Amino acid sequence: MKKKINQPCEPEHDFALIVGGVDKLTPPIEDALFDAGCDDATLSIQYGLLYMEFSRCATSLEDAIISAINDVRKADIGAEVLRVDECNLVTASEIARRIGRSRELVRQYRTGQRGPGGFPPPECHLTDHAPLWAWCAVSYWLVQNDLLRPEVGWNAEVVEAINNFLEGERQRQRHPGLVDEIKRGLQPN
Amino acid sequence: MSRPRHPKPAIERAVQYAEQLGWSVEMSSGHAWGHVPCPFSSRDGCIIGVWSTPGNPENHARHIRKKIDSCPHRSETEDEQEECDES
DSSP states (O other): OOOOTTSOOOOEEEEEEEEESOOSOOHHHHHHHHHTTGGGEEEEEETTEEEEEEEEEOSSHHHHHHHHHHHHHHHOSSOEEEEESOOSEEOHHHHHHHHTOOHHHHHHHHHTSSSSSOOOOOOBOTTSSSOBEEHHHHHHHHHHTTSSOHHHHHHHHHHHHHHHHHHHHHHHHHOTTHHHHHHHHSOOO | OOSOOOSSHHHHHHHHHHHHTTOOOEEOOTTEEEEEEOOSTTOTTOEEEEESSOSOHHHHHHHHHHHHHTOHHHHHHHHHHHHHHHO
16 A cells, blocks of 8 residues: 555555544644655645545555545544545536647537537536536546546546545444435335 | 744744745744634634744644645635625
8 A cells, every 4th residue: 555755656646635633733643644654645624524645655646545435543533534526527617628629629529510429418407507427437438538547537536435425434433324215215226 | 024033944934934925923832833824704714833943843834834825714704705796
């Protein structure tokens, strides 16, 4: 998993964790996080939440994020990792920004004027002027059509899976029976 | 400069960058060398921690600069200032 700086560094992965339960930087909290292995994270407080910006050496982004979450849990400071700071729902402009291309090109992908067609439909806000797309679906389409590096698409899936898992954990804490209730109500897919 | 210099040059330069933009520096203890609080009035407790001996000083310095440049309160304050100027 994570390697120390004096050892050969595997690929370095940049990501940020948003952490609840800590709204101040104090020496005991900082020391606990540092000693738990978060010496590769820069801590800050924003909107009453702990924000941890990591540059972590690990074989994969998945390993880097999971080991970082485990380090925060190991610090035992009453903190709860809420999510990786990456949003799956994106505007068309954000899609353009993420792939480093123009908004016009993204519009052409959507309408089929450019590219192979079959661009994923938006996920929500369909009646607004600014619908939102699922970045995982868009990046999958881009990878399938050789318009994006496969690891970028895979990393989007990894981040979304981790965020869904973390959100699921929190939801089970808030409403333990809700997921089972929904499962019972839905017909098998 | 009345505060001690950070022993890692890259981090010292990042802290000086913060100071040039009006951020202050508060010394701390333990693994934290200090804290850099956001100077804007609506800051909601916004603050950046600076390690004494981070795993990688260059990365830490880069993170500090990034946080300063992306501080959400700077634009809020600028918006408020523009509203005041217009009225």
